[in-house]
Amino acid sequence: xxxxxxxxxxxxxxxxxxxxxxxxxxxxxxxxxxxxxxxxxxxxxxxxxxxxxxxxxxxxxxxxxxxxxxxxxxxxxxxxxxxxxxxxxxxxxxxxxxxxxxxxxxxxxxxxxxxxxxxxxxxxxxxxxxxxxxxxxxxxxxxxxxxxxxxxxxxxxxxxxxxxxxxxxxxxxxxxxxxxxxxxxxxxxxxxxxxxxxxxxxxxxxxxxxxxxxxxxxxxxxxxxxxxxxxxxxxxxxxxxxxxxxxxxxxxxxxxxxxxxxxxxxxxxxxxxx
Numbered sequence: 001x002x003x004x005x006x007x008x009x010x011x012x013x014x015x016x017x018x019x020x021x022x023x024x025x026x027x028x029x030x031x032x033x034x035x036x037x038x039x040x041x042x043x044x045x046x047x048x049x050x051x052x053x054x055x056x057x058x059x060x061x062x063x064x065x066x067x068x069x070x071x072x073x074x075x076x077x078x079x080x081x082x083x084x085x086x087x088x089x090x091x092x093x094x095x096x097x098x099x100x101x102x103x104x105x106x107x108x109x110x111x112x113x114x115x116x117x118x119x120x121x122x123x124x125x126x127x128x129x130x131x132x133x134x135x136x137x138x139x140x141x142x143x144x145x146x147x148x149x150x151x152x153x154x155x156x157x158x159x160x161x162x163x164x165x166x167x168x169x170x171x172x173x174x175x176x177x178x179x180x181x182x183x184x185x186x187x188x189x190x191x192x193x194x195x196x197x198x199x200x201x202x203x204x205x206x207x208x209x210x211x212x213x214x215x216x217x218x219x220x221x222x223x224x225x226x227x228x229x230x231x232x233x234x235x236x237x238x239x240x241x242x243x244x245x246x247x248x249x250x251x252x253x254x255x256x257x258x259x260x261x262x263x264x265x266x267x268x269x270x271x272x273x274x
């Protein structure tokens with residue numbers, strides 16, 4: 001594909017929903033949609049079936065394809081009803097996207113890592129689009145090209161299913177679905193029906209990190225989005241993101257991002273308004 005082929009980002013942002021939401025386009029969208037669920041849950045229609053979209057699920061729809069999104073209350077692992085959804089979204093069109101889409105068959109829903117590297121691309125695109133005065137709009141378009149190439153790499157690197165990788169991915173999904181609540185290693189192991197030691201070994205072998213380190217990373221990423229985009233107090237953000245105390249949250253947040261949650265909130269909002 002020629003780097004000079006036209007590509008237009010129509011909108012890019014982060015959406016948080018605490019109330020029911022429904023969007024239906026039975027005749028299809030007039031643009032491409034790339035959306036990644038970062039926390040909570042939603043539902044979309046794929047191949048005629050309404051399927052759950054969990055944290056770590058990427059969805060892609062092309063122009064003319066029917067699209068439906070529902071955000072409503074669901075029952076969490078503790079049996080409580082909750083309604084929350086957070087996602088990054090990009091709306092785009094252009095010849096470059098047309099060519100990329102035709103290159104190979106891609107599923108509407110794909111499991112991807114909620115890593116800083118992957119989610120950070122969405123954030124950079126959004127921030128570039130939101131700049132009040134932006135003399136170089138093509139920067140966001142280059143980030144978009146990188147995102148599309150990264151999506152194709154994720155497709156190539158999908159694990160060959162084996163009993164071991166299946167259990168490891170079940171553990172990972174449990175963590176991502178329950179990171180905002182308090183749980184122990186025993187809860188994770190019991191969810192997949194194996195011992196704690198085996199769960200720890202399988203997860204480390206599959207992902208190169210520990211269960212608790214991955215949990216901390218998910219909680220920090222979740223808290224960061226809330227620090228930037230939500231009006232909640234920092235204490236409430238710490239509690240709702242799964243941290244046992246504000247002091248601990250403050251300590252690990254500063255260690256991870258190089259500034260306190262309050263400084264990070266102020267700096268992020270200044271960047272978006274700049």
